[in-house]
Amino acid sequence: MSPILFELLLRSIWETVLMTAASGLISLVFGLPLGLALIATERGGIAESLWVNRALGAVINGFRSVPFIILLVALIPVTRLIVGTSIGTWAAIVPLSIAATPYYARIAEVSLREVDRGLIEAARAMGGNRWTIIREVLVPEALPGIVAGFTVTLVTLIGASAMAGAIGAGGLGDLAIRYGYQRFETSVMIAVVIVLIILVCGIQWVGDRLVVRLDRRG
């Protein structure tokens, strides 16, 4: 591999890491509260409101049913509004975040739902309000699942970021298609695949370790 291609590979790694990390963080910040909102508003939840629950569910399902490549293009006006441009790595972070947030909200919802209702009842019996229940019961008890779900989301984002090349965002997927596939640079293709494997394994390893440390359920 030529030094130029190697430099390109390093830049692509950085772009992928940036896209994954930024959109991952944004999906965590918005997805977790969204997951909590889904749990809280469902029947028998701590802030039961079926109307809100159905509306949230519909919006989430709507975003999740659009293929990412379509979302990428369809969100161009939104991206331009937020980032100022519809091209480049930062521009890709907007559609990636918007796709990952409902995805992560659903994963968080599943973990939060697994929290024993008896624990919520105990917190209510102690005189706890909704905020107490979220802070002391729901989130800490579901934390292993919340972290495991976040790991899954990050790995999914690495895959999705490959498509972001379509709007000039760069990244490893883009490198693999343009150089590895279209220019028959097999060495680039192999290098990209190896880097992606290392990246995915690394994230999964850190996530798994964290889950084990957080899980006190015995």
Next chain:
Amino acid sequence: MNQHITASGDTTDPTRARPDASQDVVRLVELKRRFGVTAALDGISLTVRKGEILGIIGRSGAGKSTLIRCLNGLERPDSGEVFIEGREISRLGERDLQPLRRRIGMIFQHFNLLSAKTVEDNVALPLKIEGRPKAERLARAAELLDLVGLSEKAKAYPASLSGGQKQRVGIARALAARPALLLSDEATSALDPETTRSILALLKDINRQLGLTILLITHEMEVIRSIADRVAVIDAGRIVEQGPVWSVFADPQSDITKSLLGAIRPQLPAELAARLLPAAGAETILRVDVAGEAASGPLLSDLATAVPGAFRLVHGGIDHIQQQPVGTLFLSVPGSDANHLADIITFLKARQARVEVLGHVANPV
């Protein structure tokens, strides 16, 4: 509600020693709650007095859980009133219920400890909810863990504890905010008999030492027998019987109570019961239930003196519930002399005993 036998000098009978109503920690008036077509609570009225342990017993589905949850507003009655320390709470909103719930501790069948928190943080949680400073919370948690005998487990996580230890932590947590009332929701139902005894002993200790009022629900008569002062039997959302534990045990009125008492009540040995005949035989088997003073006096020797003629004790004994003797004796009266039998029954009844002719046997031995 019903007429229990009353021994003179007894102070636990509700009709005799009735403290003034301001001592009532809990007063329920005609509580009703329906789920669909089934009435979980169908007009429940009862009081829990300061410092007493009231046991509520019933089969599963009798409405016990709904009832106990009405006391801290986790469940809302359709109608009726719930007074906690004189204040009506059944119409309060969630926000007004929160400070009230801090006056009421609750322990649960499945402990409901937070797995992500250490034992001391679990115990301190009610104080955190109250907004107490951390140093005070931890000091109180240490004090309570000492009380329940788990000081060395302060930094452990609940998953490493046994069932009995978990319930001790649950009890410590329920006491953290110095409640006026402790609600126990089948607290020993998930524990083995030995652990159950130690948890009940702990609850009794706490009741005595701290003067804490306890309302517990259970489906096990053993629990009622070992710690309750009074018992209310609930069936299909109604209280079918209530009174001091020893008196309900001595003279259960309803079929539900009798069946819940089941094996706890002395029974005629099965092989003898199998040979009972309805028609007169060589010997008549009597069941004699005595309680209070009748059970502590020299009943049998007095009987032998007063009514000449033989009788024999085939089974039974005297038990003590709440320091009250409660006994069941099975007597066998030989002969076909109806007057002799009638004299015995008359004598026993005059001594406050309840006598039932179970049947006749050809040979009682």
